[in-house]
Amino acid sequence: MSRSYLRAIYLRLAGVVMLVIVLALLGGAWGFAADRIAAMTYVQSRYAVGEIVTGLLHVDPDPEDLHAHLNTIDQPFNRLGEKELCPGAAALDKFNAAHR
Numbered sequence: 001m002s003r004s005y006l007r008a009i010y011l012r013l014a015g016v017v018m019l020v021i022v023l024a025l026l027g028g029a030w031g032f033a034a035d036r037i038a039a040m041t042y043v044q045s046r047y048a049v050g051e052i053v054t055g056l057l058h059v060d061p062d063p064e065d066l067h068a069h070l071n072t073i074d075q076p077f078n079r080l081g082e083k084e085l086c087p088g089a090a091a092l093d094k095f096n097a098a099h100r
Contacts, residue, residue, distance in 0.1 A: 022051070034061045 011019040043053045077085070 034059055036060075 007023045009021040009023070010017050011021070046053045
């Protein structure tokens with residue numbers, strides 16, 4: 001994978017370079033971003049040489065709707081009453097038990 005280096009930023013402490021941040025643009029990034037394994041492999045390969053990769057690393061080509069994934073309700077929270085927002089100690093105990 002080709003990389004175009006845009007800029008290097010040097011952070012110094014008492015004249016000693018403590019950290020170098022390199023801004024780079026990855027060639028063919030969209031094909032790379034859709035492949036989860038390739039993205040993880042790239043992150044690990046750069047980590048092995050002392051680099052930490054950040055930014056857009058992976059885009060799921062077939063994402064699930066977040067509300068469906070989290071099983072949220074259709075009604076906005078600011079439209080709910082106290083009964084729905086504070087269902088009582090028994091409901092809280094059941095919720096906490098399910099998440100231990």
